[in-house]
Amino acid sequence: MGKNKIYKKIRDYSYFIWLILLISVATITTNFYDSNKKNQTNFLKKSLSNTYLIKSIKKITSELKPRYIELDYVVKQGDTYENIINNIKISKKEKKLFLETISKKKKLKVLRLNQKISFKIDRKIKTKIIEFKIEIDNKNEIYFVRNKVESSFTSKTIEKNLQKVIAYKEAIITNSLYNSAINLGIKPQVIIDFARLYGFQVDFQRDIWKNDSFQIIYEEFRNNEGLLVDVGEIIYANLNLQNKDLKLYKFEYKKNKIDYFDENGKSFKKTLMKTPINGARLSSSFGKRKHPILGFTKMHTGTDFAAPKGTPVMASGDGKIIKARWCGGGGNCVKIKHNSIYETVYAHLSKFGRGIKKGKRVKQGQIIGYVGSTGLSTGPHLHYEVIENGRKINSQKLKLPSGRTLKGKERKEFEVNKIKIDVLKSKLISKFN
Numbered sequence: 545m546g547k548n549k550i551y552k553k554i555r556d557y558s559y560f561i562w563l564i565l566l567i568s569v570a571t572i573t574t575n576f577y578d579s580n581k582k583n584q585t586n587f588l589k590k591s592l593s594n595t596y597l598i599k600s601i602k603k604i605t606s607e608l609k610p611r612y613i614e615l616d617y618v619v620k621q622g623d624t625y626e627n628i629i630n631n632i633k634i635s636k637k638e639k640k641l642f643l644e645t646i647s648k649k650k651k652l653k654v655l656r657l658n659q660k661i662s663f664k665i666d667r668k669i670k671t672k673i674i675e676f677k678i679e680i681d682n683k684n685e686i687y688f689v690r691n692k693v694e695s696s697f698t699s700k701t702i703e704k705n706l707q708k709v710i711a712y713k714e715a716i717i718t719n720s721l722y723n724s725a726i727n728l729g730i731k732p733q734v735i736i737d738f739a740r741l742y743g744f745q746v747d748f749q750r751d752i753w754k755n756d757s758f759q760i761i762y763e764e765f766r767n768n769e770g771l772l773v774d775v776g777e778i779i780y781a782n783l784n785l786q787n788k789d790l791k792l793y794k795f796e797y798k799k800n801k802i803d804y805f806d807e808n809g810k811s812f813k814k815t816l817m818k819t820p821i822n823g824a825r826l827s828s829s830f831g832k833r834k835h836p837i838l839g840f841t842k843m844h845t846g847t848d849f850a851a852p853k854g855t856p857v858m859a860s861g862d863g864k865i866i867k868a869r870w871c872g873g874g875g876n877c878v879k880i881k882h883n884s885i886y887e888t889v890y891a892h893l894s895k896f897g898r899g900i901k902k903g904k905r906v907k908q909g910q911i912i913g914y915v916g917s918t919g920l921s922t923g924p925h926l927h928y929e930v931i932e933n934g935r936k937i938n939s940q941k942l943k944l945p946s947g948r949t950l951k952g953k954e955r956k957e958f959e960v961n962k963i964k965i966d967v968l969k970s971k972l973i974s975k976f977n
């Protein structure tokens with residue numbers, strides 16, 4: 545055998561050796577991931593079966609919360625600064641500081657209808673307001689920033705004169721989608737929209753793995769000083785899950801009718817959502833389980849999502865409300881009839897959404913209520929049920945027909961729109977890198 549031939553053999557084998565190495569690494573990683581997940585599940589199961597551990601459930605959910613939250617408020621009839629600040633979970637001292645700061649500004653004496661107020665809150669150690677903005681008229685707002693040492697705010701009036709900027713962001717998901725996005729400076733509103741769009745196809749608790757990635761193009765509104773004041777709509781997004789792209793394009797298919805479509809012009813919307821709530825964690829799945837309060841084994845006919853009290857719950861599809869009232873163990877509950885086949889139920893709500901009552905029609909994604917712990921419940925969570933032809937089924941295993949597919953003229957226009965967005969994307973990427 546010539547020297548060259550031997551080298552060639554080694555080269556052939558080296559490919560093989562690498563393959564084996566790769567497989568073993570993958571196996572070790574998967575095992576580690578599985579055992580880690582099992583530990584977490586066991587821990588959760590243990591805590592859930594103990595009625596006295598409501599506290600620990602609260603602790604778990606609080607650990608899942610992001611450090612910073614942003615709250616945007618639009619002033620309604622009869623509002624006062626007191627009731628606005630009382631709706632925020634902060635200490636009495638913080639509330640007092642806010643009211644005192646406001647009272648020093650003459651321009652803020654009177655609250656106007658539809659006036660915008662936004663808060664940025666830091667929940668590390670002691671929850672406190674770190675900045676807030678109050679609109680004074682259509683052009684100006686007062687911006688308050690907390691001073692590092694003392695308990696006070698510095699304020700300045702800024703002109704809004706907003707300019708639309710197209711933003712591009714991309715990232716590899718290392719921890720959670722939410723954290724990766726926040727770290728990039730993406731506003732929570734955009735993340736919520738993003739999650740809502742993908743909520744039809746992606747189970748955010750299970751389908752997102754470490755090293756999956758996302759890209760997003762959306763509108764930002766900046767003032768003269770370059771300060772980010774508001775965000776607009778998502779124009780394009782891609783969620784790459786285990787090397788599979790899930791692209792979506794914004795498209796105005798009729799005047800003032802906007803929807804999101806995949807590469808093939810198929811609407812992203814499905815008849816029902818898998819997860820009718822944002823930022824929640826699946827805490828108990830469909831199937832047999834020991835009831836956390838009653839103690840005996842019972843069929844769990846829905847899916848539970850743990851989320852902080854007050855988290856909005858959405859209608860998982862268009863439909864008509866056939867129940868919105870107290871229903872015993874389920875506490876405050878809502879039932880929606882979507883069509884002749886599907887109905888959905890949402891239980892343990894703290895309160896109902898505005899105008900939600902029997903007989904009312906709702907749109908997919910509309911807020912129908914807020915997470916609570918009413919009825920037989922150990923802590924704030926949403927109990928979600930999907931009923932198919934009168935039978936309760938596992939919402940997380942549901943294979944749902946998708947919405948419309950663009951055809952004819954609409955499809956042609958969509959293709960042009962898609963190319964435009966792709967060109968915009970390449971431009972933004974070249975600037976980004």
Ligand SMILES: [Zn+2]
Pocket residue numbers: 828844846847848926927928
């Ligand atoms: Zn449940």
